[in-house]
Amino acid sequence: MRFLLSVLLSLCLGSTAFAAGGGGGGGGGSSDSGTAAANRFLTFFNRGDTEAEDAEAEEEDDPRSFTLPSVVTPLADENGRLTGFAFVLIRVRVAQGRNVWSIQENTHYSLDALVRSAHRIDLSTENGRELNEDRAIEVWSAVMNEMHGVGSIENLEIRSYDLRFLQR
Secondary structure: OHHHHHHHHHHHHHHHHHHOOOOOOOOOOOOHHHHHHHHHHHHHHOOOOOHHHHHHHHHHOOOOEEEEEEEEEEEEOOOOOEEEEEEEEEEEEEOOOOOHHHHHHOHHHHHHHHHHHHHHOOOEOOOOOOEOHHHHHHHHHHHHHHHHOOOOEEEEEEEEEEEEEOOO
16 A cells, blocks of 8 residues: 555656656756756746747747857956956847758857957947947857858847956
8 A cells, every 4th residue: 555655646746847847867868858848837827928929939930040059258348458258149040042050050160250259359348347239249240151151141139148247
């Protein structure tokens, strides 16, 4: 009887852990199925019917767009003194008629070129406390188009960035 009770409780508790995103991992393989199940489970209870969320979901489903890993960008004040770093997430939209897979497969080269350009060209505001988004998009678009061919990148968008300042 105790054995049956312990099996029943472990099944009940194990299924809720799986639905919440736990209960997996290890093995070195992809454990995205547990995360996807948790996202579907949480999305069911956290429904938001706003137009902005619908537009963002539509952008995420765009087959010609992908998000680059974080681009580490130094921030400096008007004297050139390092004040901190911005970790920037960039969404890239490839132009119509270009090979999306080729560009996406070379993401590591693109990321390297973007980080190098951010260290070569100052992309921070005058006081060194913010990222100059317009300047960053201008510079990074030019770098991406130079790498993959003129007109290959339709749009480059800064999704978000996290600022980390140095202690003084």
